[in-house]
Amino acid sequence: MSTTRATENDRSAVRTLLRLWPYVRPVRARLSGAAVVAVLASCTGLVIPLVLKWMVDGPVADRDPAGVWLGALYLLLLGLAEALLFGLRRWLVARPLSHVEAEMRADLYRHLQRLPVAFHDRWASGQLLSRGTTDLMLLRMFLAFPLTFLLVNTVTILVGVVIMLVQDWSLGLVILVPAIPVMVTCVIFEKRYSLVARRAQDQVGDLTTVVEEGVLGIRIIKGFGRHRSQARAFRELSRTLRGTELRKAGLLATIWGVIVTLPEVAIGAALVLGAVQVADGELSAGTLVAFLSTALALRWPVDSIGFLLAMSQEAATATERYFEVMDEEPESRASTAAARAEDSGLRFHHVRFRYPDAPEDSPPLLDGIDLHIRPGESMALVGATGSGKTTLTALVPRLHEATSGRITLDGQDITAMSREELRSRVAVAFEEPTLFSAAVSENVLMGAGGGAGTVELERALAVAQADFVHSLPQGTDTQVGEQGHSLSGGQRQRLALARAVVGKPPFLVLDDPLSALDVHTEAAVEAALRDVLADTTALIVAHRPSTVLLADRVALLSGGRITAVGTHHELLRTNAEYAHLMAGTDEEDGR
Known part of the structure; x- marks a missing residue:
């Protein structure tokens, strides 16, 4: 029997994820440092379009080979710096996040030992196992990637938009047109995906329970020739979980379709409008190259919004499931009841x-x-x-x-x-x-x-x-x-x-x-x-x-x-x- 809880439609993912703070607080310095390094790496990538503008309007236009080679060296150094900074970010988060996961798992196990037998009578063991394994793995992945890159990508997009508006405000406004429909899509996606993500994680717990019972009860299953019925039950749960995962994939495909298509259309429109301006002499070729390069550099931060939101919602449901167990009252401690020496035995x-x-x-x-x-x-x-x-x-x-x-x-x-x-x-x-x-x-x-x-x-x-x-x-x-x-x-x-x-x-x-x-x-x-x-x-x-x-x-x-x-x-x-x-x-x- 599954042990699941209804998920409220108005549940705040942010408020849920904030419950992780006591575990994250001891490693906050390294995580903050990793975030700063990631922002620097991302902003370093945004310098590349400016170098391209300088090259096109300068050495290329002046037919200066030495200047072109110098620009190529700048680009190479910027690329190496970006790669090294991202590598440093990964190094900074690896050890502290493995510590956070280990601490959470240890706390969960200790708490399970202190919970009364009545709790264990109610809860399926597979649900508890999935909370101590799959859910904690999701939380570690969230802290390692989405938590940082939701901030990094936001800063990157803001800096990139400023750079594009400075280059040419009219082209910048064209690029910003999809912002409103993309934000509306994200809000709708977040609400729907959270419900499906919770359902999927509960179904993983149900499937884990069936597997565990099948292994522990293998003698009974074989003795009574029930392997086919057990296999059917497993396939049924697997089919249900597959359907839920396909629903998740469908939602993710929808938001990606919107997030990828609208900005691409905007970039295409900006390309046409910019080419006309270059032909009319209103815009330099270098500026157009820098503008489009910046827009293309922002494709990944924008395209990843759906992926990052999906991981964040899964982490929020994992946090919710983790604290459902941690919030259970442990066995009561000793009271101050007085002893009566006359009642021996x-x-x-x-x-x-x-x-x-x-x-x-x-x-x-x-x-x-x-x-x-x-x-x-x-x-x-x-x-x-x-x-x-x-x-x-x-x-x-x-x-x-x-x-x-x-x-x-x-x-x-x-x-x-x-x-x-x-x-x-x-x-x-x-x-x-x-x-x-x-x-x-x-x-x-x-x-x-x-x-x-x-x-x-x-x-x-x-x-x-x-x-x-x-x-x-x-x-x-x-x-x-x-x-x-x-x-x-x-x-x-x-x-x-x-x-x-x-x-x-x-x-x-x-x-x-x-x-x-x-x-x-x-x-x-x-x-x-x-x-x-x-x-x-x-x-x-x-x-x-x-x-x-x-x-x-x-x-x-x-x-x-x-x-x-x-x-x-x-x-x-x-x-x-x-x-x-x-x-x-x-x-x-x-x-």
């Missing part, structure tokens, strides 16, 4: 939760959760599919924020802690484990924070019965593939469990961490886990009776509330819903 105080994107009138997923897990106690959380068990466990490390109520660890409200402190005290292992493209040891020791070594690694692997890593090609230094797909589901789950226990956390949250294990491995892991659970306070989402038996007590989650708490055997005798769940009729977990 892990406690839920009348906690309610509704997903942020849920309708206002919808009932909360969790409603009035009151639960106390005493210090050193393990509690199993049991409930039907979709009852909210995973969501409840996600509230403890604040992957989701409770809508109301409080959660305390040893009497301290978790919102009063920094997230670093909270997540150093609470370790988690999810049913769907995520591994990174890194060594086995790096994936496991990620849960230790810092200071852990081989001893802690081996202990955690032993608890998770993950000794299989020693038979991998490079042992614990073996690189696992993206998402850990080079390992089986049970192997990934055991490494995720090892990651959770490696740091000996005081609080442990396990979301059905043994679901992918075979019976014998599960029994071995449970035996090792009992020693770990004896030294921690744990909340364990469980489906199987064998996992439930790891816990000291059991809480039944039903209808968004905790409806029963007791030991496994007590609930089997006294609660029909619990007995029904333990009979195996509903073994899958949900949100």
Whole structure:
């Protein structure tokens, strides 16, 4: 699903692009210097027609070969100076702009890490990837070229027009006739192109999402023979993007047609009128040559207006898309809520939760959760599919924020802690484990924070019965593939469990961490886990009776509330819903 925002018709591209100033400010000196150098280079090119006038009216008219050669030397030196100045401009902007792009990309990545899970639930990953790659590339290109040359070309056109008016004001007025229709065309083009450019960049994000999902889900696609349907979906999105790009090309062709044709007609008219004046003796041949040379020198600055405006609009939409993410509120910081020392262990105080994107009138997923897990106690959380068990466990490390109520660890409200402190005290292992493209040891020791070594690694692997890593090609230094797909589901789950226990956390949250294990491995892991659970306070989402038996007590989650708490055997005798769940009729977990 795409994540796009409507673009307002009255959005100011300039106001949007000004948001880049905090990133550009540290390199403003070099960018300003590059702009000055570019203006000098462009104005140097405008001196060439004046040299031509001198040559035609002087050495050429006087049949002076030495003067012609001298003029040719002047022209050569001016051309070299122009080329060197433009080369210096490129050198000045290359390093600072790569720094700006790197800083923006780093800020985006840091911000994404701080955004709540609810944000990532809403946004397609391809949209985020396109903002961190394609959009930032467009911004770097804008800062390197259009930003400078919109100024340079404006100055060049103004200086060139002044030179032409000084040469002959009547011919100058002929050249200025197309100015009004060209400006009107630019205004219309800017409004229309901005909408199409935004649509195209959003569609690139949609296409990136499809590609990413196709790569990550290649086993499912192949397993179910869905490669043709995926290819059709990709072709459909590609066709849509192609249509949008053709629309952009059509708009660009239209403005170029106007911008190129009208000035060319004006130059032709000036040529005819000037030739008549030269024939009548009212204008020197050198002046006409200088005038026409100046007009031709202005062709590129004028012709490039459409191209520069198009790039500027694309940069404005890229800026808008970038700050759509940066403007999202990160996870809230610690509050000043007071701690209550008497509430030791892990406690839920009348906690309610509704997903942020849920309708206002919808009932909360969790409603009035009151639960106390005493210090050193393990509690199993049991409930039907979709009852909210995973969501409840996600509230403890604040992957989701409770809508109301409080959660305390040893009497301290978790919102009063920094997230670093909270997540150093609470370790988690999810049913769907995520591994990174890194060594086995790096994936496991990620849960230790810092200071852990081989001893802690081996202990955690032993608890998770993950000794299989020693038979991998490079042992614990073996690189696992993206998402850990080079390992089986049970192997990934055991490494995720090892990651959770490696740091000996005081609080442990396990979301059905043994679901992918075979019976014998599960029994071995449970035996090792009992020693770990004896030294921690744990909340364990469980489906199987064998996992439930790891816990000291059991809480039944039903209808968004905790409806029963007791030991496994007590609930089997006294609660029909619990007995029904333990009979195996509903073994899958949900949100």
